[in-house]
Amino acid sequence: MTQTVTLACPVCQAKASREIHTAVNTRLHPELKTQLLAGSLLNFECDTCGAKRHLETEMLYHDPDQHLLFYLAPNFKEKREEIITRLEAIRAQLPVSLDDYHLRIVNQQADLIEKIQIFDEQLDDQAVELVKILTDGLFAKEKPDAFVKARYFYLHNDERKVLYITESEQLFVDFHESLLTFVKDKFAKALSNQYLGQYIVVNQGWALNIAEKKTNSSKADEPSDNNQ
Numbered sequence: 001m002t003q004t005v006t007l008a009c010p011v012c013q014a015k016a017s018r019e020i021h022t023a024v025n026t027r028l029h030p031e032l033k034t035q036l037l038a039g040s041l042l043n044f045e046c047d048t049c050g051a052k053r054h055l056e057t058e059m060l061y062h063d064p065d066q067h068l069l070f071y072l073a074p075n076f077k078e079k080r081e082e083i084i085t086r087l088e089a090i091r092a093q094l095p096v097s098l099d100d101y102h103l104r105i106v107n108q109q110a111d112l113i114e115k116i117q118i119f120d121e122q123l124d125d126q127a128v129e130l131v132k133i134l135t136d137g138l139f140a141k142e143k144p145d146a147f148v149k150a151r152y153f154y155l156h157n158d159e160r161k162v163l164y165i166t167e168s169e170q171l172f173v174d175f176h177e178s179l180l181t182f183v184k185d186k187f188a189k190a191l192s193n194q195y196l197g198q199y200i201v202v203n204q205g206w207a208l209n210i211a212e213k214k215t216n217s218s219k220a221d222e223p224s225d226n227n228q
Contacts, residue, residue, distance in 0.1 A: 007044060007055070014048035023060040036061070037116060042109055054109055058083075060090065061112060067101045068119055071199070072112045076105055087199055099197040111203070114152045121160065123180075126191055128153050129207035130183040131175065135162050139173055187214060 003022045008015050021041060024032045035041040042055040059072040073083050083105070091098055102119070106112045118125045132151060139148070139162075146166045153175065154163040160175035184191060190210050200206075 005057075009046040009049060009051055010053060011051035012046060012049040014046060016047055018044060018055075020055060020057060022058065024062065026061075026063045027065060033063075033116070036109075037113055039109070039113070059112070061116070063116075063119075064096065066119055068104075068115075069098060069101050070104045070106060070112055070115050072106055072109065074107055076107055076201075084199065101197060102194070103197065103199045105199055105201050106203075110150070110152060114154070117155050118153050121155070123153075124191065124194075125202050126194075126206070126210075127180060127183050127187075129202055129204065130187055130210065131179045132162055132204070133207050133211060134179050134183070135173055135176070139164055139171075143171075187211075190214070 002019050004017055004019050006015055006017050021032060024036060024041075026033045032041060039054075042057065042059070043052060044055050045052050056074045057072075058074070061070040061072070062068070071083075071087060073079075076083055087105075102125075104115055104125070106115060115125060118128050132153065136148070136151070139146075139151075143164075143166070146164075146168075148164055148166055150165045152163045152165075154161050154172070156163070156172050161172040162175055164171045164173060187210060190213070
């Protein structure tokens with residue numbers, strides 16, 4: 001599905017019409033997935049001055065073979081109810097049931113690319129987010145003065161990494177399989193709920209919330225001084 005939009009160049013303000021993809025079905029158009037992963041699908045280049053930028057637009061990503069439906073919504077926080085209503089309308093129109101689908105809402109193109117890579121690697125994005133929290137601690141020890149702007153699960157030369165983007169550089173950190181095994185065991189109860197058929201946001205905030213609940217639960221199970 002495509003949509004024609006009029007865009008103003010952020011540099012020279014020249015206006016241009018562009019046809020952009022607002023929906024990708026990987027079975028019907030696998031080439032669009034390739035372009036999306038390469039970061040070129042939502043690129044805009046000004047015909048007048050040559051300035052380049054990524055388009056901030058809503059997009060539906062549907063992988064019927066892996067039972068994945070991701071929705072890119074840059075303005076989700078501001079228009080949460082409106083977007084949820086739109087997603088339910090889309091669900092009603094689809095010719096397939098989404099009851100056994102992983103449904104995710106993401107805010108940025110980089111988040112969407114990350115989700116695709118995670119599931120292509122046959123990983124659980126909930127577990128990956130928890131691994132990233134643990135990796136944050138290791139990264140902070142090695143780079144205590146670095147301000148992390150973002151970090152992503154990333155395939156670098158076909159190897160699993162965590163890409164850290166700081167104010168001054170981009171760094172690859174190993175994605176430790178031992179940490180993946182650890183979180184699957186430590187957070188087994190939380191990870192047992194796959195939320196199939198439910199739209200959810202799985203990100204750093206989600207993982208921190210799960211980790212906090214686990215910590216509070218462990219403290220509640222500790223014997224008090226009165227019971228010793």
